[in-house]
Amino acid sequence: MSDMATLRESGASGIQQLARLAYEQFGLDLREGKEGLISSRLGKPMRARGIESLEKYCAFVQADRSGEALTELIDALTTNHTSFFRESKHFDFLQEVAFPAWRRLRNIQIWSAACSSGEEPYSLAMTMLEHLGPEGAGAQILATDISTRVLLTAAKGLYPEDSFPKPLPGWLTKYLLRGRGSFEGWFQVKPNVRRMIQFEQVNLIRPIPTRPLFAAIFCRNVMIYFDRATQEQVVNRLAAFLEPGGYLFVGHSESLSGVRHSLEYVRPATYRKPRVGAGDKS
Ligand SMILES: C[S@@+](CC[C@H](N)C(=O)[O-])C[C@H]1O[C@@H](n2cnc3c(N)ncnc32)[C@H](O)[C@@H]1O
Numbered sequence: 001m002s003d004m005a006t007l008r009e010s011g012a013s014g015i016q017q018l019a020r021l022a023y024e025q026f027g028l029d030l031r032e033g034k035e036g037l038i039s040s041r042l043g044k045p046m047r048a049r050g051i052e053s054l055e056k057y058c059a060f061v062q063a064d065r066s067g068e069a070l071t072e073l074i075d076a077l078t079t080n081h082t083s084f085f086r087e088s089k090h091f092d093f094l095q096e097v098a099f100p101a102w103r104r105l106r107n108i109q110i111w112s113a114a115c116s117s118g119e120e121p122y123s124l125a126m127t128m129l130e131h132l133g134p135e136g137a138g139a140q141i142l143a144t145d146i147s148t149r150v151l152l153t154a155a156k157g158l159y160p161e162d163s164f165p166k167p168l169p170g171w172l173t174k175y176l177l178r179g180r181g182s183f184e185g186w187f188q189v190k191p192n193v194r195r196m197i198q199f200e201q202v203n204l205i206r207p208i209p210t211r212p213l214f215a216a217i218f219c220r221n222v223m224i225y226f227d228r229a230t231q232e233q234v235v236n237r238l239a240a241f242l243e244p245g246g247y248l249f250v251g252h253s254e255s256l257s258g259v260r261h262s263l264e265y266v267r268p269a270t271y272r273k274p275r276v277g278a279g280d281k282s
Pocket of ligand 1: 027074079086113114115117144145203220222225251
């Protein structure tokens with residue numbers, strides 16, 4: 001059955017049910033006009049399971065206690081697209097502005113809060129090791145995503161060669177192991193870099209258990225899926241986990257305009273938690 005036929009079979013109530021489920025579980029905003037996206041993305045998993053209507057697919061997802069069906073749903077409806085050193089302006093900002101201010105800090109904590117398959121937290125770890133000196137080696141990165149599937153990939157730290165910038169910059173080779181034999185054409189991130197990162201499943205739209213405060217939180221290219229109310233909740237929840245003076249980085253195509261929050265605008269896609277009673281703008 002074609003994807004459009006699957007959708008016709010499902011009817012409007014199936015689409016509404018699915019949209020409600022995605023909103024309640026992940027905060028995904030699948031309002032009017034997203035029928036095409038729903039049918040093209042869910043046709044494959046539904047066919048693979050022999051499920052012929054969205055109503056039945058919703059019932060299947062809700063009945064599955066393992067969480068696997070929910071992961072399948074979020075993976076189908078969102079993109080896990082990411083890359084090493086994506087949106088390089090943020091990495092320039094770290095080196096030019098944040099790192100000099102962090103030099104005296106011990107136990108720097110960073111959070112990559114929708115890390116997908118791990119390229120973002122590994123890029124952060126390698127940048128910190130390269131440019132932050134001994135403080136970089138002591139830094140810890142919490143890397144989270146809602147999808148357990150991408151987290152499994154991320155934890156392996158194993159990527160095809162073409163995932164990295166070409167030609168591979170000399171400095172990066174220090175942090176990568178070149179695959180041999182059946183791993184020819186692959187690189188694995190070295191254990192000392194992998195040890196800096198802790199991977200965990202976190203759903204950003206749910207209350208988040210207490211954590212140490214972070215010097216920076218990267219929450220990039222996920223807010224785009226949320227409506228204004230959810231964005232506001234997520235931004236304020238993340239802001240509560242920032243140290244005074246800590247930075248929140250969002251994707252350059254995501255804007256916090258119209259979202260009420262207590263952070264200061266620093267530059268595009270970069271915000272800072274005010275230091276109470278200090279005029280320090282570093
Ligand atoms: C496009 S990727 C962004 C990866 C990386 N931050 C970057 O900018 O390259 C979006 C990620 O957000 C995750 N995601 C979607 N909804 C989420 C939620 N409610 N809580 C946590 N992660 C979520 C998806 O699983 C996906 O891996």
